């Protein structure tokens with residue numbers, strides 16, 4: 001059986017966990033599944049309670065703009081910022097380097 005997609009997040013009615021998942025049952029009614037904490041499931045089972053839950057939940061939305069994908073979900077986004085550029089100054093090399101004094105003595 002395919003895993004149901006999370007359509008939003010809401011505070012768990014049982015334990016108060018702030019990011020309980022909101023999913024749809026086979027009839028298209030939203031229900032709460034506290035998948036990350038107490039595992040409680042709260043079903044709406046009719047259109048009235050379904051609409052009330054959908055009003056309360058924070059919907060999961062995915063926005064794609066060029067190469068940037070913004071997901072408004074609890075999952076942390078991977079850091080993509082490059083490290084700050086450092087001006088590289090090559091070391092000044094003297095002809096002969098450390099060997100030069102020895103050669104000069106010879």
Ligand SMILES: [Zn+2]
Pocket residue numbers: 012013014015016017020034037038039040
């Ligand atoms: Zn809970």
